[in-house]
Structure formats: structure tokens, C-alpha cells
Amino acid sequence: MLIIFGCSGRGYAQFFQLTEGRNQVSVPFKVVRNMVIIRLKINNNGPYNFILDTGVGFMVITEPSLVDSLNILDRRTLKLAGLGEGDDFDAFYTSPLNIEIPGINSVGVSAAIFKKDHFGLSNYAGMPIHGLLGYEFFNRLVVKINFNDSTLTAYRPGKMKTPRKYEALPITIESNKPFLKTCVRFCDNSERKCKLIVDIGAGHPLSLDDNNANPWPTQKTIAANLGMGLTGPISGEISRVRQLDIGKYSFTNVLSSFPAKRGDDTFIAERDGNLGLDVLKRFILIFDYSNGLLYVKPRTNLKEAFERDMSGLEYYAGGDELKRIVISRVEPGSASDDLGLAKDDEILSVNFKPVANMSLEELDHIFRSGDGRGLLLEIYHDKQFTRVILTLKRRI
Template identity: 55%
Template sequence: MKRLRAICLLFLLCYCFLSAKAQYFDLRPNKKHVTIHFRIVRNMIIIPLKINNTGPYNFILDTGVGLMVITQPSLVDSISLTSKRIIKIPGLGAGDDAEAYVTPVLNVDIQGLDSYNVSAAILKTDYFGLSNYAGIHIHGLLGYEFFNNLAIKLDFGDSTLNICRPKDLHAYRNANKIPITIEDRKPYMQANIVYPNGKKIDSKLVIDIGAGHPISIEHMIKNNGLPQKFIAANLGIGLNGPIDGFISRISEVDIGRYKIKDVLASFPDDTKTEIVTSIPRDGNLGIGLLKKFDVIFDYTNNAMYLKPGFLYKEPYEHDMSGLEYYATGTDYLHVVISRVEPGSAGDLIGLEKGDEIVTINFRDVSKMNLEEIDALFKSKDGRSILLEVFHDNKYDQIILTLKRRI
């Protein structure tokens, strides 16, 4: 509760300090279209950019963020700020109040684009741990300013952003146009959610490509309870830190003319932490579902276009190890377990928080990325995987037998 309120206060304070002028990006005068290649890392869209002629830095595209956030505190010294304001955020840090910088206008250089009046918030402490989660250096989040003035096509097949001005947009042939609203600098849409009991609910969802899940449904536990089959989980990393809750399946999500079946759904635990949002909503539509499509965002005309992509028919599968883990050390070459789900495959063989995974099927994890490990751990129910782990100050070889939990 305290941290949620503090984050809301952070954004309120930052917004008050930021320039009153519109903050946006535009194509350079001699350009009508720009193509930018991105990386997908653990369901995060990452693009390179420079700030004040330094970098490049890795930023996550995040429609769920209303302002640019620099999550790597060391950038304060690297980007040569001419001045900066400090604001205090009560209750965010441990002990004393936390502090954040609000920058003056920055020169944000993205291939083929110019920035106008773009400022950022910089926390003095990295509360998010996005670099550890991704296994590569992550420096921040880029949201509303990137999307508000341009039409942006996301092609997950070839990992490209195709960008133009809205007047020059040619939507995909046979694409489904989905009406959206822009409220509090974020996009919202309506979707029908069909639950396992057959109940269909028209739901207002924030469109959040910075969220890795397919869909997150809020206020579900208090209002309706959980579906019959579920597992407890850390649902990811939000701006307020780790999100505790549950994962289950819902029968269907209907978006326009598309009906996506048997969808993995996240349910934040609203019995422990009150979910407070500036705009009333029912949930959050994440990249786990949107990456099934080629997507166009056109904020100017309150539209999103969807066309089925190469992942459209791929079924949803969840982790079968019961392990949550992160990368650490120089260049993030070590993988350490952060949580073991009780009763899971990992729990049954005695793995614990703090154990280090050294090799998987005789392959050193320093030669793997976290996505490869994720894919192995949700590959097949009953599959046996040989792990070498550093546990209780010694190296052990153990067999992990994957177990489908949801």
C-alpha cells in the first residue's frame, strides 16, 4: 500500500515539475518513414537511444508509462545534466524518504527521430532491477512521449518498428481497427473476457506493452474469487516493485473480431495490496497477448490496428519448473534462484532461494540467455533436465522433472 501510494505521488510530483510544453518525438524533416530494429528480451521491447550525445542506452518501450523514466541512477553523471531538481518521495525507500531527480529538457536521439521538450524522472536508487531480470543492461522506460505524435507499427515477425506521421499511415490490409482512448497519457480499450464458468464481462483494459503477461485482471479476488485452478506467483516487476498474485487460465479474450482462447491470466493479490489507479479500469492487456499480432498504435486518431502475426495460433504455456531466477554478476553471466514455488518441480528436488544454476544439460548458463532458460523450463510436461547447482556451499548435479502446474 505505502509503495503504491508513493509511486503515484512520484508521478504526480514529476508531472508538476516537467515542462508545460508538449513532449513528443517527430520524424526528421527529410523523412516520411523510419524503420527501427528492436530486441525482444523476456517479453520486453528494447530499443537503443542516446541522451545528450551519450550512449547508446537500452530503453524498454512501455505504453503503460506516462513519462520517460531513467531506471539506472548512474546515468545522472553520464548524461551531463545542466541542472536537476530533487524531489522526496515519502515511504518509497527503506527508512528515510527516497529521492528522485527531475531532469531539464533532454536531447533524446532515436534513429531518424528528433525529440521535443522531453524530460525524465530518475530515481536515485534502482528499485526495479530490470537489468537483472533481462540479463542485459537496461537503462530506462520510454512511454507516452514516443507514441503520442506518431503512428507506430510493431512487427514481431522481423522485430521492427515502422514509424510515420499519422497522415502518412497505411494500415495493414484486412487489419481490425480497435477504438482506443488516451487517458492520463495511457491507451485504453474495451474487450470481452470469458471466464471458465461461462460468464462474459465487458472490461476496460489499459494497453501496456511494458507488461510481459498476456492479461492481468484486477479486483478479481475480492469481487469474484479465483478460478478453480491456479498457482501463486511473482507476477513480474512493476513500477511499484514485485507484484504478488496468482496465475490461472481464462476461456477467451475477445478483441474486435479476434477470439483468443485458453489465455494465461494474472490476478494481482488485491487482498494484500490495494490496487489504486488514476483511471478506473478492469485490468491490463500485456505484450504476451499483443505479440500474437502485428500492431499499429495511432494515438492521434484514437486507434489501434491488429493483424494476426506468426505467433497467433501458438498456445500459451507457463513455466513448469516452479523456479524464478535472475541474472547477476559481471555482464549478468550468473543465474540465481529468487523464489521456488511450494509443491513445484523445483521444490520437490530441494532447490532453494539463493541457489545458483551453473549448467543446464551440461551447458554453462554463462553461454545461455535467460530466454533460452525460460523456454527449456516450459518446454514439455514430464521432461527431465539435468542441472548443476551451487547449493549449501557445494556443487550438486540434480535432475529436474518438469511438471505442468496450470
């Protein structure tokens, strides 16, 4: 989720198109820790790894070193702001770049380049991440995201046959983001009609913004770090809603984030929250911005339970090869907090398997694999090697 100030100079069209003679192009993608990642080249350099993010108003390069490697000379400064507890900060805004995905090229697309890496996305993903690709990729193409075979297919407008066995949901494009109207039922059986950003760049299932005028009915909640915004960590609470309706499909007992309201609410758009990838990846998706439609087709994992980490650990990949797993935060009152694990401790192995041979996604899966499950962790703590038995605990 990103809001950018100081960009009123964008008076020209920015979009992607298929190369001449092509009506559709398919490219592979990866899903890493609930992020859709594609590869692209910029100014004949790369390839670079970019997160596909419908919640981003325009392209963002998060790796500051690309300013020099891409030989970007025309740099204007703009102000960035977004969810988070820190101050706004500056970034460069580039002249149009030459961006290439096999069979697809950019027209007039510029980018904001961080002067400092505020996200740490490479450490979070355990692989190099160079930026976020948003609205410009979707505004002139029809984009199908098939999570069954990890293939993205882009169609020239008007060249995709009307998809069968999909439900067509009306969306609106506002502030360069797609919005969908949904129905949410809460613990007290009350229902609310909600206007949500369809945000494939958000890993959570559902997030509902602060609503002082009409607070959301919640039952059990836990305080949590909800992720990293542009200006720092996003604090708030996590609870569950009884039911979430997406078209004719219903999800029950859905985890929902409730971000704390920031003092300055000028960054909040007219919305109730956003719908993240932990729900959206349960469908094959087709975004058709020009016709105001989102097509959805359910996958076999549609009814899987929504689970959250049960260890209480947040961690990132460190070291030159991103093979070290370092704890960045321990959730108060969690199983790991009870054991005395702490920030900057390093996880060396889980059940005798070295974490250097595991992906972060494998670790995520293990740490949400079952209430009461015991795990043997080897930890480097306070300059000593130690082994502890961590008993997973579902807290919400």
C-alpha cells in the same frame, strides 16, 4: 505499470518527431524476455537500451549512474508510486533532454531518474537496460511494431497509408495510456466487458485487477509472484480464463494474473486490468494515438498455447558480464521446491550445456517446454556442486 505523483509542473508539450524531410523511419528492436528494447542516445551519450512501454506515462531512467554521465544539473525531486508491496520512493525529474533515435528526435522530453535501481532490469534481461520509454514516443507519431522482422517503423501523422488486412480497434488515451475494450469469458461461461491498458511493457498475457464489488470467477488458482513493481514484488494469483476476445480474434485458455489489492488504492486507474505482450506479440501492431486506433494483423503464432514456467524457479543474470544465473525465488509446491533448490543457488548447466552460453530466453523456453520433461541441472548449492534431475510440472 507506473503512476507518478508530484509532476504537475509539466506544462509544456513533450513528444518525438521525425527529422526534417522524413515521412517514415524504421529502426530495429529486440524482444528479450517479452520486453521490446530499442537503442537511443541521450545528450549525445550512449547508445542506451530502453524498453518501449505503452503502460508508462512518461520516460523513466532506471540506471541511477546516468545522472552524472549525462551531466544533468537541473534535478527536481518527485514521488513515485506503483504496484508493489513496499513504500513509495523519490526520484529526480530532469529538465528536457536531447534524445535521439536514428531519424527521430525528442522535443521537450524530460525523464524521471531513479535514485536507486528498484527494478534490476539489467539482471532480469541479461543485458544492460537503462530505462523505459512510454507515452511521449507514441503521442505524435504513428508507430508500427512488426514482430516478424523485429522492425519498428515510425510515421509522420497523416503520412501512413491506411493499412490493408489489419483490423482497426478503437482505443482511448487516458492518463497517457492506451485503453482497449475487450470481452473475457470465465470458467463458469460468464462474460465480462473489460477495459484494459494495452501494455507492451507487461510480459504476461492478461492481468485483471482486484474487483471486490464483483469478483472475477476463477477455478484453479496458484499463489505467485507476479513480477516487480516500482515499490517491490507484486503478489497475487494466477489462473486461466476460458476466452479472451480482441476484436474479431479469440484466444482460449489464457493465463491471467490477479494481483493482490494494495491497502492504498489511490494508484488504481479506471480500468479492469491490462493486456500484455504475451498476447500482443501475436499481432503486428500499429498504434495511432491521434486517431484513437490500434491496428492489428495476426501472425502465424496467433493460436500458440499459453504456457507458464514449469520449474518453479525465478532467476536473474549476475556477475560483471551478466553470465551467471542465480535463483532469486523458488515457488512453494513447485518441482524445484520438491528438490530442495533455494534462493541464491546458482545454475551452472542444463543438460550439460553451460548456462553462460545460453540466453535467459533460452532458459525460459526450456523451463516451460513440457509437463513431465526431465532436465539434468548442475547446481552450486550450499558451497557444493551437485547435479539434480528436475522434472517439469505444469501447475496451472
